[in-house]
Structures are given as structure tokens and as C-alpha cells.
Amino acid sequence: MNKEEIIAELKTIIKPYSEETAAFESIDEDTDFLTDLKINSANLVDIVLDIEEKFNIEIDNDSMAKMLTVKATVEVIESKRGNGGQ
């Protein structure tokens, strides 16, 4: 799975939690979940849990701490899946 594919999966996970349709449509690596997508901070936990299920990975607290942007989240997913993925 390459970066684009990870971002595409991520978008389907994030969509139900974002009310900012315009920001969601123009999502890119620099998009911030809280400030750009206005995702409720309590729903970030749901996103982390959804990512764990979808990608079959376990996200530790230190990794979760970084997951405020698309870029950081993709990096966490890539590192947990092992470099290069499967």
C-alpha cells in the first residue's frame, strides 16, 4: 500500500467525523484534523481506533500523540505496517 492509497483509506475513515465539507474535499498532507477539519477532539480517539482496525495495527500513546495531521498520521501508519508495507 503506497502513500496515496493510505491517504485514500484515511479519507473514508475521517469523513463521518468531519463537518467541514470544503476542507475535507481539499484534504492534503498538511491538513490538520482539529483546526482544518474541525473534528471534535473526543472523536480523534474514534479515528485512531478505526485506523487500528482498518490497517490491523496497534497505535501506542506516543504515536497517537503525533496524530494531529494527515502527514503525521500517514507516517505512523507506515511505520507500524513496517517500511514499505506489504
Place this chain on the structure above:
Amino acid sequence: MVGNDIVDLNLAKIQSNWQRKGYLDKIFNSNEKLLVSSAEDPDVMVWLLWSMKEAAYKIHNRKTGIREYAPKKLACSMLQKTDLTLGIVNIDEVMYFTKSSINSAYVHSISSFTPHQLDEIKISIYELPNHPSNYRETKPGCISHHGKYLALAY
């Protein structure tokens, strides 16, 4: 410096399912989970602890410049077992004091560096559709917005 956070309980009910498997493990330590499981109203306890963490994080973030999503680093405790309104949140080595108000519609928490400062905080809470359009001109020290509610702390 002042922090504040409001949770619209009706919105929280539809927006978040904290009973989802793994959810509380990501945000609460064992002591906090015990507070939830032994609470008369676990739903309110979840959002009380969450608002305490958010209120404390807002000051901590401004003080340190550190921005991260690490709810478990923020450890909540109540000053007295029987009183849910006065609490402490520890972040790394720093201690913040919180005062909360709880009713059937919302949970609201304010935070500061000392208990004395808590008493000096002025709070305004507005319910939709009565949010003042010019509230930013009143220069609130911290703004919190959730569901129907706008909470300002000065």
C-alpha cells in the same frame, strides 16, 4: 492564564460512543477508569474527566507551546472524593487546578495554575441561538464551543 472547556451532553451522546471497545483505554488511566465504573452516572463522569483534561491542556499548550494528542498524559483526580467539582490535572510534572459545573445539559470546566486563581475566573455561558456575535471583542482568555454552547472564561 485561564483554560475552559464545555461539553454539550446531548451532542456528546450522539457524537461519541465512549463504550466502544478500546475507547476509554486510549484516553483514561486506571484510576480514571475506576472513577467512571464506580460513578453514579458514568456518562457524566466520562465527560467531566474529559473536560478537565481539555481545560488543563489548553493552558499547558499555551504555556509550553507543545501541541499533541496525548489524553493519557493528563492525569485527573478529585480533590475530595465526594465533591466532583474541584479537581487536579497533572501533566508531566506540572499540576493544574480545575473547577467544574455539572447539570443535565452540559459539563463545564475551568483551569488555572493555583486554586486561588480559579476563584477569580469569570465565566459566561451562552446557549444557541443567543451567542453574542461580538464575543471576541470582550477578549476572553479562553473560548470553548460545543454543540449548543459557547463558554467564555476571563
